[in-house]
Amino acid sequence: MIISKIRLFNGVKRLWTSSGGGMLIEFAFVAPFVILLLTATAEVAVTLFVDATISGAAESAARDIRTGRVQENDDPLDAFRTKLCDSLFGIVDCSEVVFDVRTFDDFGSVEMVLQTDEDGNMTGGQFAPGDSGQITVVRISYRWQFLTPLVGHALSSDGTNGVLLLSTMAFQNEPYELGG
Helix, strand or coil: CHHHHHHHHHHHHHHHHCHHHHHHHHHHHHHHHHHHHHHHHHHHHHHHHHHHHHHHHHHHHHHHHHCCCCCCCCCHHHHHHHHHHHHCCCCCCHHHCEEEEEEECCHHHCCCCCCECCCCCECCCCECCCCCCCEEEEEEEEEEECCCHHHHHHHCCCCCCEEEEEEEEEEECCCCCCCC
16 A cells, blocks of 8 residues: 555656656646636627627517507517517527517606516516607517636626626607508
């Protein structure tokens, strides 16, 4: 037993002092940090891609409200949800996307307080697309969870290992006539 420990110690000592093993040991010290840095970079890139996709989908669905295409359907809520989900291209699970569509009298009266639950997800969503000429605000949110816990906890402000991606648009509906 003692002899095997001495041999192991001598083997480690030889590896540590030899010029060929030094590079291997240095790599073993540096590799975890390099891998973490590459993983963090990839995670942030994917998060930004998903955020851009959600913003594009929100803009596309909001455009259909602005022009009255949503309001002219028998089920405006279903038409909006379908347009939004189709614009996400399956990149995120549409059932986890939360939206809030509200109508106001003028831009000065717009007040959209962000309501979240204990997990940091948006709550209190309504669907009121408004009529021709009214002010409408569309807010879309999606909770993005990071794969790497260290990255998630470093970038997450609420300790949930994720971030709430939001896209908000405020606009005045274009003049249109329903059923015409």
